[in-house]
Amino acid sequence: MPDQLIFAMEVTLNGLMAGVLYALVALGFVLIYKASGIFNYAQGVMALFAAMTLVGIMQGQVPFSHMINAVFGSHVTHFGWTVPSLVAILLTVAVMVVLAWLVQVLVMKHLVGQEPIILFMATIGLAYFLEGVADLMWGSDIKTLDVGLPQGINLWIDEVTFNIFGYGFFIDNLDIVATVIAALLVTGLVLFSQYTKQGRAMRAVADDHQAALSVGISLNFIWVLVWSVAGFVALVAGIMWGTKSGVQFSLSLIALKALPVLMLGGFTSIPGAIVGGLIIGVGEKLFEFLIGPMVGGATENWFAYVLALIFLVFRPQGLFGEKIIERV
Amino acid sequence: MLDQADSYVTEDGRTIGGVVMEMKNITLRFGGVVAIKDISFDIREGEIRAIIGPNGAGKSSMLNVISGFYVPQEGEVLFHGKKRPQMRPYEVARQGIARTFQNIALFDGMSVLDNVMTGRLNYMTTNLFQQAFWKGRAEREENENREVVEKIIDFLEIQAIRKTPVSRLPYGLKKRVELARALAAEPKLLLLDEPMAGMNVEEKEDMSRFILDVNDEFGTTIALIEHDMGVVMDLSDRVVVMDYGKKIGDGTPDEVRNNQDVIDAYLGVSHD
Numbered sequence: 001m002p003d004q005l006i007f008a009m010e011v012t013l014n015g016l017m018a019g020v021l022y023a024l025v026a027l028g029f030v031l032i033y034k035a036s037g038i039f040n041y042a043q044g045v046m047a048l049f050a051a052m053t054l055v056g057i058m059q060g061q062v063p064f065s066h067m068i069n070a071v072f073g074s075h076v077t078h079f080g081w082t083v084p085s086l087v088a089i090l091l092t093v094a095v096m097v098v099l100a101w102l103v104q105v106l107v108m109k110h111l112v113g114q115e116p117i118i119l120f121m122a123t124i125g126l127a128y129f130l131e132g133v134a135d136l137m138w139g140s141d142i143k144t145l146d147v148g149l150p151q152g153i154n155l156w157i158d159e160v161t162f163n164i165f166g167y168g169f170f171i172d173n174l175d176i177v178a179t180v181i182a183a184l185l186v187t188g189l190v191l192f193s194q195y196t197k198q199g200r201a202m203r204a205v206a207d208d209h210q211a212a213l214s215v216g217i218s219l220n221f222i223w224v225l226v227w228s229v230a231g232f233v234a235l236v237a238g239i240m241w242g243t244k245s246g247v248q249f250s251l252s253l254i255a256l257k258a259l260p261v262l263m264l265g266g267f268t269s270i271p272g273a274i275v276g277g278l279i280i281g282v283g284e285k286l287f288e289f290l291i292g293p294m295v296g297g298a299t300e301n302w303f304a305y306v307l308a309l310i311f312l313v314f315r316p317q318g319l320f321g322e323k324i325i326e327r328v
Numbered sequence: 329m330l331d332q333a334d335s336y337v338t339e340d341g342r343t344i345g346g347v348v349m350e351m352k353n354i355t356l357r358f359g360g361v362v363a364i365k366d367i368s369f370d371i372r373e374g375e376i377r378a379i380i381g382p383n384g385a386g387k388s389s390m391l392n393v394i395s396g397f398y399v400p401q402e403g404e405v406l407f408h409g410k411k412r413p414q415m416r417p418y419e420v421a422r423q424g425i426a427r428t429f430q431n432i433a434l435f436d437g438m439s440v441l442d443n444v445m446t447g448r449l450n451y452m453t454t455n456l457f458q459q460a461f462w463k464g465r466a467e468r469e470e471n472e473n474r475e476v477v478e479k480i481i482d483f484l485e486i487q488a489i490r491k492t493p494v495s496r497l498p499y500g501l502k503k504r505v506e507l508a509r510a511l512a513a514e515p516k517l518l519l520l521d522e523p524m525a526g527m528n529v530e531e532k533e534d535m536s537r538f539i540l541d542v543n544d545e546f547g548t549t550i551a552l553i554e555h556d557m558g559v560v561m562d563l564s565d566r567v568v569v570m571d572y573g574k575k576i577g578d579g580t581p582d583e584v585r586n587n588q589d590v591i592d593a594y595l596g597v598s599h600d
Contacts, residue, residue, distance in 0.1 A: 196459045197452045204435050204446050211433035214395065215513065216421035216450045 017175035019281020044255025051238030096231030260308035266318025345373030354403035396420035447512025
């Protein structure tokens, strides 16, 4: 087998795994958009906030310590304990649920029935406010996140591929774990929305608010639930990306990676987010590998958008999005 | 005039009970527009009560007041003799008041069966953890609710389209699915907002038959809105007539038909 083809296979595999991470972020957008018609610009910042909270709790940081010290002239920074990662993750989930509730009660509740652009603006405001809160709570320094996920080259794949092709593939263990977790998460979400009472109510709200009210569904409750689930998805994405490249401001920019995925997969489709993520992941890695050297590289930053734009022109509703039919 | 607690038997042998719902001096304004002006009437257990009137008379507004979608500025709503505090629409629904909408409001992404199942949401008491980890109980609950739903689906003769996504159904069937969803909640009071609007004669006859059958078979109290007077007169036990937000008539179909104000409103007399 020619070397070039073997390398392309490795690149494709890595692309698929990167795609899973993109899909994970896109999923958070889809969930909220489906249930409430809100394009949640703050999804990326939620991932950052979740990751920072997780690190902060694990390291026993005192929240708002800078503020406390500034006001009281004290010098507290840490409680002096560390929290096991599993406990810290559970606590972070609780924090994300509280955040979801606050967002609903303080902001979204008052904007029911407003134009989508107003809701979008509200989430922009929310994004930057949340970013500030995250800094204020946990400090703006770069943190490393280690919840005990395996990292580094997977030796088994390396060995197997070496025996077959005479060339060992480099696949990161973290990517494999991310793929497995993403698969579990998506399966869980699908089971939840198809087979539970709350899932059924969630789908009902996504379809028609009036009708949902008429069968006794509290919109407020469902929206808090949806924002909580989106917060949980953000936490998972935050853990994966944070472990990979550290917890810092740039983590919130992963939202930008999710945009082409959404353009491709449609804003309303969970399978779309996954397939879209995979296509973007593989597409941009292969393009960089095949065409990149000819144009001087660095195609990964923009290729996804070009791919998404081409899709957008031909299928504005995305791969699996609901078709827009206007009756005249 | 009948006493509130009195029950009586109709000509066709149905028993009409005491007052279930009473509207007392309801006034509803939208800014400067008065949609409902000081209207009072009651709904008795087991009866079919119609609210009729020309377009823009305030009928739908009245239905929305009963179902909690609108909050009146003045007046009281008494349910089972007790004053109802201000409630959100979903709380009203949980009290056992189900409704349909004038412009069909179904869950387009779901099948007929799933749509009707949403009517049972409030009968499902298992929580998320039980549903995830205690399969037996959640399954039993799902099956019990499913049985009720299947009965209603049979009753309304929509078995053949059970698995069809509602977005593919023709208008008349959509209306029937909406009725099925409302019935699935086993409501104490069923509100129908123009159940026959936009239907052809055959569909209207079907719908009339279903409304009568529902009332007869399940003893469901029904309040419905129509502007087509003919249909209503055959269906209902008592009729409230509204015009320009005011009540101009209230009584049996015969009484209403001979009411001069009602005749004027429908035939058109200059309002001066």
